[in-house]
Amino acid sequence: MSNNILTPEEGQLLLKIARENIVSYLKGEEYALPNDLPKIFQEKLGVFVTLSLNSNLRGCIGYPEPYYSLIEGLLDVSISAAFDDPRFNPVSLQEFDKIKLELSVLTKPQLIEIQNYTDYISLIEIGRDGLIIENSYHRGLLLPQVPIEQKWDTVTYLENLCYKAGLSSESWKDENTKLYAFQAQIFEE
Structure with a gap:
């Protein structure tokens, strides 16, 4: 992850802060951040918080x-993941004890520069690359761990990325489509 490498201890501290x-x-209650946070927490980085209950999203x-x-992003998205994901009801205090948190800190x-859409197959590495797709007003994102969890090959990954963006499964082949890759450092409870 370039020079923004978090230590395992920093990752666990972020998880603890997200949970609290x-x-x-x-x-x-108002949440008070701990004092003396690592300097890297002040760097601008993309971040996702994923909640799972009994291994289900x-x-x-x-x-x-x-x-x-x-740190600002983490505080914001931890609340959003628990209460504002439109696919789910807000989390309750009763169930929160059973929920596991996962953090993805993104590059x-x-x-991804290509000559032909077939180049994507050799350029995208399952497990390393998270992807963002853009076509006109459509945009979708899948984290790098998703194709591993779903046991997808690269083409299936690209097709599902298209669906996530509200596009047809072949849209990744469209010359007006842009694909971006990112990597993530993942921390789990």
Whole structure:
């Protein structure tokens, strides 16, 4: 991940902060950040928070682009993943004990330069590359762990990325489509 490599301890601290932030919100309390946070938490990095319950997705929201400092982004998306993911009801205090958190800290997305759409097959590496697709007003993102969890090959990954963006499965072959790759450092509870 370029020079933005978080240590395992920093990753665990981010998970602890995300969990405490959600619990504070559930209890209607103000969350106070710990003092003396690592300097890297102030760097602008993309971040996603994924919630799972019994190994099933329970919420996932994030910032693919490094708009905010890592800590600001984390505080924001941890609440959004728990309460504002339109695919799920808001998390309750009762179920939150059973929910596992996963964080993905992202590198800046880079346009994948190609001559022909077939180049994507050799350029995209399953497990390394998360992808963002853009075509006109459509945009979709899949984190690098998704194709591994779903046991997808590269073409299936690209087709599902198209669906996520509300596009037809062949849209990745369209010359007006742009694909961006990013990497993620993943931390789990």
